[in-house]
Amino acid sequence: MMQTEISSRAAALRARLEGTAVDHARFTGPPVDFNDWTPEELGAVWGALHRAARFGHDDVARFNLAHTLLEQVTEAGLAPLLAGAMFLDALDAAADYNREWEYVIGCLACLQGEAPAGTAAQARRILGETSGWVERPYQAWLLAHLAGGDAPAQFAQLMEERHARYPMPLTLQELALLPQLAQASLLALAGSPHSSFWNRNSIGEADPAAVLADDAAYAAFARTILEQAARHIAAIHDGSVPYAADAAFATADSPVLARAARVAAYRDDAWFRPVIAVLLPLACVAPGAAKSAPSQSLAMALGHAVETIPTPESLLALRTALAQVRHAGIRKKLERNLKPAERALAERPDIAWRIGMPGPMGKRRQAMLARRLEAGYASEVWFGLDQWRALRDDADIETVARALVWRTGDGLAFMLDGKGAIDAQGQPVVLPEQGDIGLWHPLHGSGEQRAAWQALLARRRVRQPLRQVYREIYAPPGDGGAPFAGYQLSLPTLLGLARREGWRLDYDEGLSRQFGAWRVLLRLGGHVYPGAGGACTSNGLAPAQMMPMAPVAYSEACRAVDLLVSASALALLEEEHSVQRAERLFYLANLAPGPMAGMRRTVLEQVFANQIEDGRMALEARHLMVGRHAIHLTTGRVTLDGAEVASEVAAKGSKLGAVPWLPHDEALLEKIVGLAGQLLQH
Incomplete structure (x- = not known):
């Protein structure tokens, strides 16, 4: 119906996605590369792509084609341009349950011009029953106003019933503000899967607060509710308002206050400095000597806000809170926010x-x-x-x-x-x-x-406060391989350290972390989840984006991965996999790392006793030193004054059988001994 308006290649792809009959059952058509398509052409097939990618038809070829093309769109960061009938066609592809709302909000973000006639009916269909509106209020509000009719009134009544019973219904105040916000702000609130709660796992995604910070109406609202909240929490502490544990604010209102704090932090507003100095510390500690807190949810939400976008004053407030908090759970959460907050503040040198x-x-x-x-x-x-x-x-x-x-x-x-x-x-x-x-x-x-x-x-004899002139440096591998691949890692040690160092667990990929403008992945094999035990496989470091990393950022990323691998590595990968070896690795993975490292040092002291006595070698906490060379005791990596040295040792197959009691992977220790022997000969 729209082929006269679009290019021939878009029309041809649309026909394939809609299941138009072909000359031969095995015909798949030419390969599609969206990189040179215009946004208008992509918009012409947008609805057809998503219909073909959903269940409900039995054409496996269409289903696989659509998924492949949508992955290509995601990896390339492409977006369609939707207008008129194309926009309605894209909405038509959405099912009428709220898990489809993010797709619809994405279509709205790509809309050019006014919404065409027929949009209201589609929006009302997509909204479905009111039962799902409370969990996604910003998306529901936007769709309800797009639908018109009685939908906005239904939404308002539902929110009133849910939130009006609280003494300070901040969520209702924010919802009442929405008509005053710019369209970009509404889309930012509705388009983020973390629009209601934001933490370190959201880093790297679009933060709605970054858009809201440029909206004067929301900035004024942020000041109003944060100052209101600070006065309320101060009144609780001076006795003007009766204290009840964890009842200062509604749980649903804590994300609103935390988002307001992020908006103020992005803007670095002067009024925010005294407010956060009161609000965060006082939310963490009860008046008197009780170990409870006025609001656990607010304390933790503000801790995440400070971690993701800190200011000097909010970081100082976090330290103050940690110094006085008595609630063990809150302390544990806030301690995890501190180091990432310090790193994030360093990237705002202007403040x-x-x-x-x-x-x-x-x-x-x-x-x-x-x-x-x-x-x-x-x-x-x-x-x-x-x-x-x-x-x-x-x-x-x-x-x-x-x-x-x-x-x-x-x-x-x-x-x-x-x-x-x-x-x-x-x-x-x-x-x-x-x-x-x-x-x-x-x-x-x-x-x-x-x-x-x-x-x-x-x-x-200058002692540097940070490792600088002797800092480890890393260059990309010349063969294009993935660095730090080929190790068995202890999951309890790995996940605990990764959490403290600011890594994010992506269940399908491994661990990810931001380094400047780049996000990197430490790919892991195995069943990895919070609290997992046993061992997993390190499949190496890889940038998460297509663009090449700057040399310093790449080196710093490798250095951070080296810390994880060095602390949690149990063994080198071996081609032979046996039940006995799997059981041994699981046992080793759950041992404390201290005794294991001590045993390895003991063996090396015995093997190289003469060389150590002669001063040709030295054993340090993490390295075996051979002259100016250092061999890492866990990974076998060789460096010269911090710079990596290429080295290879052919395994002799003995696996150090003379020490079967060693609680270690014998192949790794054999590699260290072989490398040390090579370096002694130079």
């Missing part, structure tokens, strides 16, 4: 140092400062020259700043020395009068420059 570092200068405060600087590596954060000078001249921060290597925008690497600066040879250099300053990374210099900085710090 990160506004209030310096809290508390008196000492080892703990210096470590916090170093972590914040280090967290900016993946994004290669730059400071404006005036901002950097203010940090340099801060009496507390100066101690840390003088122990680090910096670089200018034109590539000059330097350290502070007295009132001036020096290069890697210790020679004075003149810093520019304008430009930016960033933290130097070993990948910013050659091998000779890295060695020069290492020698300079050794001569001057």
Whole structure:
């Protein structure tokens, strides 16, 4: 019916997707590549694609074709342009139950111009029964107003019955605001699967608060309800309002307050600073000595808000809350938010140092400062020259700043020395009068420059607050393979450490984490889920996006994966799989890592007793040192002053049979012994 309006290739594909008869039963048609299609052409087949991808027909070829093409659309990040009859055709593909609402909201986001006649009837059909409206209020509100008629009144009555019984019905206040919001804001609220709750698992997806931050009506609403909530929680603590455990706010209202906090944090509004300093700490602790809290749900929701988009003041509020909270469950949750929040704040250098570092200068405060600087590596954060000078001249921060290597925008690497600066040879250099300053990374210099900085710090006995000149560096494998593949990992150790380090568990893929503009995946094989026991297989690191990663971001991602693998690796993969080996790995996976590492060190001390006594080798906490080379005791990775060294050892097949009591994978220990022997011969 629409073939005269679209290109011949779109018409041909639409015919295939709709099951038009073909000359031969095995005909599949030419391959389709959407990358050179226009949004209008994609819109012409959008409805047909989704109808073919749903159950209800018995054409397996059409079903598989549609799924393949939709995967291509997702991977390429393509979107259709929908208008008129094309928009109605796309809506027609939606089933009338609320799991289809996200697809419909996506169609609305792609609508060009006004909604055509017939949209209201489609929207009313898709809305279906009111039973599903409460769970997805923003999507239901948008569809109800699109449907018109009595649907908006039905929605309002349903929400009133659900929320009006609470003393501060913040959800109703937010819903009353929706007519004042821009269409982009409504779509952001309705289009996010996490629009009602946002946490670290949402990082990397579109945050509706980022769009709402540009909407003046929502920004004003955010201030109103956050200040209202802060006054209410303060009244509970001063006795003006009676205290009841976990009853300060309705559970459904906590996500509204947390979203408002994220909006204010994106905008970095000045009024937000004193509000979060009151709201987060007081929500975590009961008046008096009780171990309960006014609102567990708000405390945890605000903790996630601080983690995902922190400001200096909200991070300070999180630390204050941790210092005074008595509820063990809340403490455990907030502790998980702290380190990711510090990393996220480092990527906002324009505001990160506004209030310096809290508390008196000492080892703990210096470590916090170093972590914040280090967290900016993946994004290669730059400071404006005036901002950097203010940090340099801060009496507390100066101690840390003088122990680090910096670089200018034109590539000059330097350290502070007295009132001036020096290069890697210790020679004075003149810093520019304008430009930016960033933290130097070993990948910013050659091998000779890295060695020069290492020698300079050794001569001057400078102890760096973070691992910098000796920092491990990683380059992409030359054969195109996936790094860190081929290990058996202990799931309890892996998942516990991954959680603390800010990794997200994607059940179909493995672990993912953001490094600057890039998201990376540590692909895992096996049955991996929160709380899982036993072992899984590491299938290597891979970028989640098509675009290549910057060298520093890639190296930092590898370094983070190396930590996971080093802490949780049990064994190398072997071609032979037996019931006995599977049982042994499951047993090892649930052992404490300390005794296992101690046993490995004991064996290496016995094997290389003479070499260690002669000073040709040394055993450290995680490495066997052979001269300047380091062999990791868990992964077998060899480095020279932090840089990876290619190495291979042919397995002799003995598997160190003389020590069958070793609670380890013998092949891995054999590899370490073989590598050490090779390095001794050089």
